[in-house]
Amino acid sequence: MNKSQKTPIDIYLSKLSDPQKSTLTQVRKMIAEILPEATECISYGLPAFKYNGTVIGGFAATKKHCSYYPFSGSTLRILKKNLAKYQQTKSALHFPLNKPLSKKIIKQLVLTRIAEIQPKRQKYRMDCALLDADRTKLILFNLFRMIR
16 A cells, blocks of 8 residues: 555544544554554454454544553453553543553553464563563463463
């Protein structure tokens, strides 16, 4: 696709006004920086990113807040401690209209989702150093359980 053609995410964002537009544009940029090999798509009507054919995260805006969707029932639960200051539903993490999630939080969300979808043999390659100590312990615990 050449640069003059708008992607579905460009079209979604063009329909928003600020601060939602600028906030979600920053979230989009951070996801792309964290996982440059991911591809953009629309999934369930939401701007999203796919990695190895699986949706690993998306975002949306409402009048009251912006939301991050990990497309997993367990990602937010696994990171519950790190995400305590944000309002959540089972499937979405809500954040203020004018303040995007930090790159650290987005990295944790993306890497946790990737760890969920990776085949068992590839979980060993997970870059645990990018996550906090509690998450690292959980990953290592699960890896050792799989070996046995």
